[in-house]
Amino acid sequence: xxxxxxxxxxxxxxxxxxxxxxxxxxxxxxxxxxxxxxxxxxxxxxxxxxxxxxxxxxxxxxxxxxxxxxxxxxxxxxxxxxxxxxxxxxxxxxxxxxxxxxxxxxxxxxxxxxxxxxxxxxxxxxxxxxxxxxxxxxxxxxxxxxxxxxxxxxxxx
Numbered sequence: 261x262x263x264x265x266x267x268x269x270x271x272x273x274x275x276x277x278x279x280x281x282x283x284x285x286x287x288x289x290x291x292x293x294x295x296x297x298x299x300x301x302x303x304x305x306x307x308x309x310x311x312x313x314x315x316x317x318x319x320x321x322x323x324x325x326x327x328x329x330x331x332x333x334x335x336x337x338x339x340x341x342x343x344x345x346x347x348x349x350x351x352x353x354x355x356x357x358x359x360x361x362x363x364x365x366x367x368x369x370x371x372x373x374x375x376x377x378x379x380x381x382x383x384x385x386x387x388x389x390x391x392x393x394x395x396x397x398x399x400x401x402x403x404x405x406x407x408x409x410x411x412x413x414x415x416x417x
Contacts, residue, residue: 287314288406298314310327380410386404388402
C-alpha cells in the first residue's frame with residue numbers, strides 16, 4: 261500500500277497548517293434571477309476531492325467534484341471548484357424514501373470561485389451552473405452566490 265506525501269497547504273492555511281477550505285460547510289446558495297435559496301452541505305478533503313448534497317426541489321443525489329487553490333494577479337488566494345450532479349425525474353414518489361424508479365434526465369455542472377474568510381469559519385463565492393439534458397445538450401445556465409459557515413464539533417453536553 262502506498263501513501264501520499266501530499267499535504268493540502270495553501271496560501272490560506274489554518275493555525276494547524278492545513279488548507280482552510282478543508283472540512284464540512286453549511287452553505288446557502290442564492291440565485292441572481294431571484295428564485296428561492298437552496299441549502300447544502302459541502303465537504304472538501306485534503307486530496308482535493310469534493311462532495312455535496314443540497315435541497316434543490318425534485319433533485320435527488322449528491323454532487324461530486326474537485327477543488328484547487330488559485331491566486332490572482334494581486335496575490336489574493338481563492339478556491340476554484342467544479343462539481344457535477346446527476347439529475348433524475350421520479351416516476352413515483354414515496355414519503356419515506358423520496359424518488360423511486362427515477363430516470364436519468366441530465367447533469368448539473370457547477371463552476372465556482374470561493375474565498376475563505378480570515379477567521380477560517382466562513383466562505384463566500386460566485387458560481388456558474390450549467391444544466392444539460394441526458395444527451396449533453398444545454399438546457400439553461402444560472403449564476404449566483406455562495407455563503408457558508410464551517411461545521412464545527414459541538415460536544416455533547
